[in-house]
Amino acid sequence: MGAMRRHRAAEAWRWQAGGVAMDLAGLRVVKAVADTGSVSRAAEALNCVQSNVTARVKRLEEDLGVDLFLRLSRGMEPTPAGRVLAGYADRVLRLVAQARDAVAEAAGHGGRLAVGSMESTAAVRLPPILARFHRDNPDVELTIAPGPTETLLAEVLAGRLDGAFVGGAVEHPDLTARRIFDEELVLAEPAAGLTTDSARRTLIVFGRACAYRGRAEMAMREAGRVPYRVMEFGALDAILGCVGAGMGVTVMPRSVVERDPWRELLAARPLPGALARMPTQFIRRTDSIETGSLRAFLAAVSDGPP
Template identity: 40%
Template structure:
């Protein structure tokens, strides 16, 4: 099977369009079409349905996509392994949930960069599910996500436990029970956020149905709106400590299992252990020990 044909097929499947794949690969559309037809002839099966709206993978094409992704990744790893020296260098793509990226990683990344300046670090901040997907599809070498994570293709290492607290305006009375927050507006992040899921789980277990919710993009905005009395939220204490010390907000402890939020570092079991990744893992373990 020709690797170039496989790359063209996989890019076309990802883009969902022959014209977009041609732009990505810097090929003529006719060249992309011809290479796909070559691969279909080689395999003896149709890989795409052609229709007025573009193209759609056939069942055979859907099967080949997962194999193509693995094959192309192994080829990239082989090139990287052959060219690797023992000195950490080259790209290191990592992911993290926003709280970890904002509070826990700056010192670690700064120290790592100073020690290994030849490594090109990039950090993607996203929700746990997005990071999981990126790691599983070889887009990231590893990611800091909400744990625990149970997946047969992943290895996880516990990084740190965080305390979660209910956050209100500074003049809000003490919260003795989750029923005290029932009339409050919940200030949350978009669906997929671990803190949002934990807050709703906490309320649902006590039979509480939120009256109203508002969605936001950033922690700074949530903290500012909480401070102004717009509503309440559930956040890691490490994120809101400064605002609490400034007297802008008030933190309320919550009982039981919901008060602990565990962050883990995940990577694929079959990920190539490059010198850059190996050095990062050593620095990470020392940093969080």
Template identity: 40%
Template sequence: MDLQALKVFQTVAKMGTISAAARELNYAQSNITTKIQQLENHLQTTLFHRHNRGIILTSKGESLLIYAKRIFRLIDETNKVMKDDQTPKGPLMIGSMETTAAIRLPALLSKYHQGYPDVDLTIITGPTEQHLHGVLQYELDGAFVSGPIEHPEIIQETVFEEELVLITDMKQPSLSSLKEIENRTLLVFRSGCSYRAKLEDWLHQEGVVPNKIMEFGTLDAIIGCVAAGLGISMLPYSVVAKQINGGTLRQHKLPNPYGKVDTLFIYRKDKYVATPLTKFLNLLSEEKGLGEARNLIQI
């Protein structure tokens, strides 16, 4: 099979029109059409339905697109394997929940950068659902997410255990019942956030319907607005300990199973673990071991 024709097919499927694919690849439209026809003749099937506004994939075209993505992913991975001389260098894409990135990762990332300065490390923050999708689609090398995660294509390791607390402004007295905050606004990250899902599940189980839900894009915005009395939220204690101890937020303990959550590091089973990710996993394991040892000393 002609790999160039397969790449043209993939680009046409992505762009939706022959003309857009031609601009993307810097080809003449006639060359794009010829490559598609050659591929259809080789496979003896029709890959696109043509219409006035462009083209859409046939069922066979949709199947071929799945295999094309696998083929080019394997080619890319093969190149990485052949070029990997066990020297930590090149790109490393890691996803993280914003709370984890803000509190748990700075020291780890600093140590990694100092040890492996030739690695182009990128941290992308977002909710668990987004990062699981990114890992599964080979867009991320790995990610810190909230557990539990059950997926046959994922390797996971528990790296932190977080205590979750309900937070309010200081004017809110200690809660004897969730009904006391039924008319408060819920301040949360966008859909896909595991902490939001836990809070909504808890409220649902208790029969409490929040007055309003407001979505925020940053951790600082949620903490600041809760402190100002705009509403309530649920976050890891490690994230808000400073504000709680400083008297700007009030914490309210949560019952099991809502009060504890594991932070996992996940990556794909079938993906080649390149040297940059191997070193990251090793450092993560070392830091986890040191943390457990410190906890034992404190006990």
């Protein structure tokens, strides 16, 4: 009887405490531990001590009556229940952030917008779009985050970006894609010509997360430049500068290759039709709220050809 009374008392406590631990701080902890797989890394990400993370997780588990994580020698792994809660935590935290931005907009305090973009798009296509947007929305705090397509997809899905310009077709149940324009991809070589066979067989590109890299490798194979070697760089100007110096070739949009100062240093060779066309799309989460800032940005994108 004593054990039964203690069990009922515990159940009553859980019922009375239900929801107390399920606050935003608790949800942030669950998401951080699920994302990092470690209490120490979660604490570092949340800028708090490890004991707070451990206590929050334990309190939530007691509150819900389930184990949220498996304690392993290599870290913390979400249980099925933990994965479910982490998914809801992600959605709730994104909605809270969107709500704050919407309230700020309604109060006339501008708003915030974080947009990702491929480097080539940011260099050539975005300046007139950003000029139109800033002219009409000077109070909006706009951040542009450059990166390769696969990285941008992950950042939008995680809710860290409100949207992003990416290359190629996008098919994901949680993303909405809007085609903005098509790029013509070309094989960029030094204007002075390639002086060695090694340079003809050297491909200078971004990492594998780049949408253009797959096209570039296909172009090398179709041109018979095999075997080829790859040199990876993290910056657009570094890639174009090395091509201009005669170190190798790359595949880029014609709009990039034919802009200053590269038009004097590079030659654009056409690619076969199947490889030459690459759509640039603006993606965002399907379940995201379209804030006034985002509507204004999309209007700036649609206001004439980029």
